[in-house]
Amino acid sequence: MSEQPQPQLDAAQLVTLLEHQRTLHRQLRILSDRQRSLVAEDDAETLLRLLSERQRLVDGLVNLNARLAPYRAQWAKFYGSLDEDCRRRVAVLLEEVNGSLAAILQSDGKDTAILTAKRQSIAGRLAAFDAGSRASAAYGKAATATRSNMTDAKA
Numbered sequence: 001m002s003e004q005p006q007p008q009l010d011a012a013q014l015v016t017l018l019e020h021q022r023t024l025h026r027q028l029r030i031l032s033d034r035q036r037s038l039v040a041e042d043d044a045e046t047l048l049r050l051l052s053e054r055q056r057l058v059d060g061l062v063n064l065n066a067r068l069a070p071y072r073a074q075w076a077k078f079y080g081s082l083d084e085d086c087r088r089r090v091a092v093l094l095e096e097v098n099g100s101l102a103a104i105l106q107s108d109g110k111d112t113a114i115l116t117a118k119r120q121s122i123a124g125r126l127a128a129f130d131a132g133s134r135a136s137a138a139y140g141k142a143a144t145a146t147r148s149n150m151t152d153a154k155a
Contacts, residue, residue, distance in 0.1 A: 009078050011086045014071055018093035021064050025100035028057050032107045039111045042118075 031054050038047040071078055082090065 009071060009074065011082055014068075014078075015086065015089055015093070017064060017068055017071075018090060018097070021061065021068070022093055022097050022100070024057050024061050024064065025097050025104070028054060028061075028104050029100050031057070032104050035111055036107060039114050 031050055035047065035050055038050060079087065079090070
């Protein structure tokens with residue numbers, strides 16, 4: 001069996017990939033901020049369109065992640081071989097991407113909590129409405145039975 005050839009790792013290509021990753025994360029952060037206002041405004045239709053756009057960006061990040069995999073597989077060796085300027089550039093890009101990711105995850109966590117609270121509130125109101133409807137229906141049946149009994153008694 002022959003081994004698969006290792007892909008050629010190139011510092012310039014790595015920087016280009018990381019810059020693209022940074023751009024996608026910046027776009028996700030912008031959408032994350034817009035998402036927060038849409039959640040607060042209960043604008044479901046626009047929120048769904050925004051989530052679709054976010055999914056497109058996430059799909060781009062998944063593709064990019066696959067392209068970065070060979071670099072991660074040999075990270076220590078490759079990173080150590082970079083010149084000082086390139087290492088600094090890569091470190092800045094990675095730091096920015098990680099910061100963006102952390103902010104996005106934190107914002108999404110808050111939005112999830114808000115949506116969960118809204119869902120629970122609606123579920124509580126629906127349960128109260130259902131209980132009220134059943135009580136009204138039961139009361140209506142009791143009132144009809146009472147009237148029927150009163151009519152029967154007069155006859």
